[in-house]
Amino acid sequence: MSNKTCIITFEPSGLNVQVPVGTNLLEAAHKAGVYLSSICGGDGCCGKCKLIINQGQIDSRPGTSLTEDEIDQNIVLACRTSAISDITAMVPKTHSLKTGRILTDTNTHRLGELVDQVRAEVFEFDPLVYKLTVTMRLPSVRDNTADLERLYMAVREKINAPVIETGLAVMQKLSKVLTAANYTVAVTIAKHDGVMEIIDVQPAKCSQTSFAVAVDVGTTTVVAHLVDLTNAETIDAEAMYNSQIKFGEDYIHRIIYGEQEDDGFKELQSCIINDINSLIGTIASRRKIDLQDITAVVCSGNTAMIHFLLNLDSKRIRREPYIASAGFIPPIQASQVGIKINNNGLLYCLPSVAAYVGGDIVAGVLSTRIYNKTGVSLFVDLGTNGEVVLGNCDWMVCASSSAGPAFEGSGVKCGMRAQTGAIEELTINSNGDIKFKTIGDVRPVGICGSGLLDTLAELFVNGIIDRTGRFKKNSRWKLTEGGDGLEFELFSPGTDGPGIVITQADISNLIRSKAGVFAAIKVLMKAMETETEDIEMVYLAGGFGNFLNVQQAVIIGMLPDVPAEKIKFVGNTSIAGAKAVLLSKKAHETAEKIAHSMTYFDLMTHPGYMDEFIRASFLPHTDLSLFPSAQCVKTD
Amino acid sequence: MSNKTCIITFEPSGLNVQVPVGTNLLEAAHKAGVYLSSICGGDGCCGKCKLIINQGQIDSRPGTSLTEDEIDQNIVLACRTSAISDITAMVPKTHSLKTGRILTDTNTHRLGELVDQVRAEVFEFDPLVYKLTVTMRLPSVRDNTADLERLYMAVREKINAPVIETGLAVMQKLSKVLTAANYTVAVTIAKHDGVMEIIDVQPAKCSQTSFAVAVDVGTTTVVAHLVDLTNAETIDAEAMYNSQIKFGEDYIHRIIYGEQEDDGFKELQSCIINDINSLIGTIASRRKIDLQDITAVVCSGNTAMIHFLLNLDSKRIRREPYIASAGFIPPIQASQVGIKINNNGLLYCLPSVAAYVGGDIVAGVLSTRIYNKTGVSLFVDLGTNGEVVLGNCDWMVCASSSAGPAFEGSGVKCGMRAQTGAIEELTINSNGDIKFKTIGDVRPVGICGSGLLDTLAELFVNGIIDRTGRFKKNSRWKLTEGGDGLEFELFSPGTDGPGIVITQADISNLIRSKAGVFAAIKVLMKAMETETEDIEMVYLAGGFGNFLNVQQAVIIGMLPDVPAEKIKFVGNTSIAGAKAVLLSKKAHETAEKIAHSMTYFDLMTHPGYMDEFIRASFLPHTDLSLFPSAQCVKTD
Secondary structure, eight states: OOSOEEEEEEETTTEEEEEETTOBHHHHHHHHTOEEOOSSSSSSOSOOOEEEEEESOEEEOOOTTSOHHHHHTTEEEGGGEEESSOEEEEOOGGGEEOSSOOOOSSSOHHHHHHHHHIIIIIOOSBOSEEEEEEEOOOOBTTBOOOHHHHHHHHHHHHSOOSSEEEOHHHHHHHHHHHHHTTTEEEEEEEEETTEEEEEEEEETTTOOOOEEEEEEEOSSEEEEEEEETTTOOEEEEEEEEOGGGGGOSSHHHHHHHHHHSTTHHHHHHHHHHHHHHHHHHHHHHHTTOOGGGEEEEEEEEOHHHHHHHHTOOOGGGGSTTOOOSOSSOOOEEGGGGTOOSSTTOEEEEOOOSBTTBOHHHHHHHHHHTGGGOSSEEEEEEESSSEEEEEEOSSOEEEEEEOOOSGGGTTTSTTBOOSSTTEEEEEEEOTTOOEEEEEGGGOOOOEEOHHHHHHHHHHHHHTTSBOTTSOBOTTSSSOEEEETTEEEEEEEOOTTSSOOEEEEHHHHHHHHHHHHHHHHHHHHHHHHTTOOGGGEEEEEEESSSOSOOOHHHHHHTTSSOOOOGGGEEEEEOHHHHHHHHHHHBHHHHHHHHHHHHHEEEEOGGGOTTHHHHHHHHSSSSOSOGGGOGGGGGSOOO | OOSOEEEEEEETTTEEEEEETTOBHHHHHHHHTOEEOOSSSSSSOSOOOEEEEEESOEEEOOOTTSOHHHHHTTEEEGGGEEESSOEEEEOOGGGEEOSSOOOOSSSOHHHHHHHHHIIIIIOOSBOSEEEEEEEOOOOBTTBOOOHHHHHHHHHHHHSOOSSEEEOHHHHHHHHHHHHHTTTEEEEEEEEETTEEEEEEEEETTTOOOOEEEEEEEOSSEEEEEEEETTTOOEEEEEEEEOGGGGGOSSHHHHHHHHHHSTTHHHHHHHHHHHHHHHHHHHHHHHTTOOGGGEEEEEEEEOHHHHHHHHTOOOGGGGSTTOOOSOSSOOOEEGGGGTOOSSTTOEEEEOOOSBTTBOHHHHHHHHHHTGGGOSSEEEEEEESSSEEEEEEOSSOEEEEEEOOOSGGGTTTSTTBOOSSTTEEEEEEEOTTOOEEEEEGGGOOOOEEOHHHHHHHHHHHHHTTSBOTTSOBOTTSSSOEEEETTEEEEEEEOOTTSSOOEEEEHHHHHHHHHHHHHHHHHHHHHHHHTTOOGGGEEEEEEESSSOSOOOHHHHHHTTSSOOOOGGGEEEEEOHHHHHHHHHHHBHHHHHHHHHHHHHEEEEOGGGOTTHHHHHHHHSSSSOSOGGGOGGGGGSOOO
16 A cells, blocks of 8 residues: 555545545445445455446456446445545445434334333333432531531432442542532432442532433444433434444454454444444534533443443354353443543443343333233344344243344345335235335335335235245246346336346345244244244334334244234334333343343254244245235235 | 753762753752652741752752851752752751661561451451452353353352442453353452452462552551462561652642642642552562552551542642541542552542541551440550540540641651661760660661650750750750750761751750640540540550650650550551451451541630640640659759
8 A cells, every 4th residue: 555645535425535545445435434335344245335436546356246237337346446546436326325314213103102101101210310419518617527428428318328339530529519519419320239329410500401322232223312311301313324334234244353353343342432422422412412411321232232332352252152241231431431421421231131132132122011911922123133032921032043134125236224215115016016105205216124025025925926935937027137136126217227126136135034033933932832823912123114014024924924913013122122221220120130031042053943944934934824814825 | 941951969879860950959859769858848948958069050049947057068958949050969868868768567566466466356357359269160052141140150159249340341351261261260359338349350270369458658658568368468568758748748738739730639649659559569579479469459548648649639628627528438440540450459548537537547546446445545646747536435536636747857957757877765864975776776867756755855854954845054964056046966976977966946846746746635535524544545656666665755745644554656557457457348347437436626626725735835744743754854
């Protein structure tokens, strides 16, 4: 790499960055704030980081995932291309991860309902961190108790606090604050493990407000909700892509990155900390809230993400016997990992069950209250992985299928996240007419999870694909040959750029995903001798979008064949659970009980899983008797 | 100050330092490691930082404390002199604080006895921090509990630990250590406030050793003892002058310095932290001990010193109503203040009673066990201040006299600390023959506390001074006129330099000190209606030296007139108490109970104190009936 620099401009956003000549374009894109998909983490095999080079000199190795047509059209893989001169590159619409608005779920009716339910019906409002105003007697020669002990006495007059702890920073500023405030102060208190910790002491006049942030630390997206701790209201929310994506789309690739690079894990930690700081900073400045008034952050995420966040050793998560460094993580000072809130504010993480069933799933169980119901519930979280919980108030079992993020739009040619322009609903009638709805009702740019579910089900129901998922070649449907094999066009823009298609490879990916999820469900059901009719409720969580036709999940054989009214799409339960914990110590304790009481099944070493997976790799399944609902399907 | 530098060489040590031209010589001396006395903190009024300029150009303002003779002899006050060129300066023998060996009390019979007593008879050996070796089952697919929870389970199989806490740093390294050690590890555990804190986890093979350090953070000297936590043995000890001395000899001047200078309190903190690190580093390297194996430091010191150590706000210690920031300080990570031991090692501070009765006095009460005796005891700690405790198992009262450090040798012309060359015993017979013994049996260079006590008593008993402390002018004793008024020569070196004298001003200072102490005792005795004959034991603590003739303290009227066998010199009880706390949780709890139960009398605002002080400003007292023992005194 020379000392010369060049400017890389990314269209259509116009974002640009100055980098040394020889810089890899994937790296340049991330530096410029342009988030390209990268499933393989820069190995050149996933073909997701495509760029069209409009201008400038490059040094590029095509790799196997580009077609000759694509090479002719100046399409390159960013991860295998370096800049020789100033470059102007176009990001194909379907391949960029927009930095724009991701659905944060605050405004969705369903999640609002869910959070309110959790709060009002189950857990009393008793936030993890709160402010208490106390007035002390003024010191005098006859009453010369030191300031800290004086404060403790005043706190103990108001609340039961046998053990109080105070960190050095608060002790150091205590006298100044007490004298300035004439001994009437707002004390920010956190309770954990029977200990009351004094997080901050401020003059009572200045500060009656108190805020906290719930964060869903997803593998792909990070969502933050700001909550007012005085009245439990959610004030604002913000979301962004997890900037660790540049190191691999799934967390296994990120662990590999961390192991291979010097300071790789530190980089991963910096990414997620910066993301969280950026979300909190954006909300705080929009709402004109002082970061010092934010005194707690509760993070919910899978085990690997929480390890990255705290820079715990995550290496053994990907190696048998798949061990986490810690499942139950005590609250730490947020500043210890660089989260910018109150200097003494705390960071709580929801407890995890195992290396592949994390705090996000515990949050899901907490939000859906399946731990509290007599009837058996099934909980499925379909994100970058597919985690499954089966249980009731007496027992709970869980497992994680290595489903892959197909239903999040990854590994699917025109797949995308649930954001503006994504096809979120799709029907094909018997004449072959395709109708769809996009998020924002704009011209379609790709397909999100709910749209993919619809597409797979509709292709199957209309006999366009057979039970193995293969396109029927001699049918009346028009198929074209694309780079990834046969393609079915869902939307044709005419002459203006490429259409939106679903490919044979996409369908295989989606079927693998759904088969993984269903096999996990079956393993748990068999182990607990649960029949389909025993299941009283199925909760489906994930970032599908807002309008999920849950019945389609049964038609393709992803969920057991229960009546539609028993299936409920519950959205982002990870953030809902984090918020419940933030607002109630009881919810926090319940989350810990849930994590303790769940039995984990490791599918990678489970003798029956592979058989179940193969049986589920058909539409809907090899055993049709399991899916009476799917009898509407044309099997001509 | 120019950019030019010059070299300042201090004789007789030969220590030198390169400093910018214009640098103050007191500052240069401290940089060179030459500790000059400085009572006033550089105000130019105490006259303790004298230097003889042998060579070089200076800019000096004489001030009022130099005689014309001294000015003629090229004597300057370092604090009022700056360097213009390279300088060679001689430090007068009596005015240097030697960096050599200070008595650390480890080898003294008395203190050894005392510490052993405390340990064997009262407190079971149960150190604040200890190592526990645990072996865990190896993780497997069927037993995939995370490492932290696995560790907790193993710890709980061995000890009762309802609440365990672990900091981020230990969590971060946990997996690596457990796998490297094949799940057999030594866990360093600290208990406080009902919480077990895991401070460190190391492979069991590497580390069975465990050490801690007790520190007496004195205003003038800092003493550290290294203790083996596996067998309670004291391995080594080290002492040095508190390098804050350059900011003032007493802590009130240091607080003033802190208030006046930007970052003044940070400087004060750095000084004491560096001193402690230096002591620990010296011992550890001498004993070939890894600093990581030192897992706790227990500090005992007066309230101001502990505030400086932690950089707590000490401003109000010197202002009515004299309030400390904190009396009971929770253990903190030693690294938070920069103490270099195990990264997660803890710093404990003994609790204080009030702004002027600190943890060092609590340590004294703990060591002497007066809190546990039916009979009334009197405890007097004569250091830079003079603190007094009166009490028994039912009640304890305490006060601090602003005695000043006269008995530590400060404010006394030939006064010095108890170190080699100090006169520690002195007698004058009726012929006027003076006999003395020096520490190390070398040629005398000054007089330490026990020698000053002897001198004052012998001058009085032999009628050389009258009851007001004034030299009897027309007596047969030879007096000379010096810069500070009349002087009495205790040792004449012949032609080789100045002799060792006691001046009229010295005697006044010593009488003020003893009067302050006795007045404090009387105020407490009156308040508790205690008569002299009610006192069963008097414990005298302080850095007097090893051989204190306690009866002399009665003769001069510093202690109540009790039989000699009831007075016990107990040496450095501050370090003894710190060590007791280090070695026993029970002792730690007892120290807290002591601090809680003592009633503090503020003498500065006490209506009777000044009267008592004036009555005590005679030898032995205005009321001779209080001192029948003093009837041996010649009153011709």
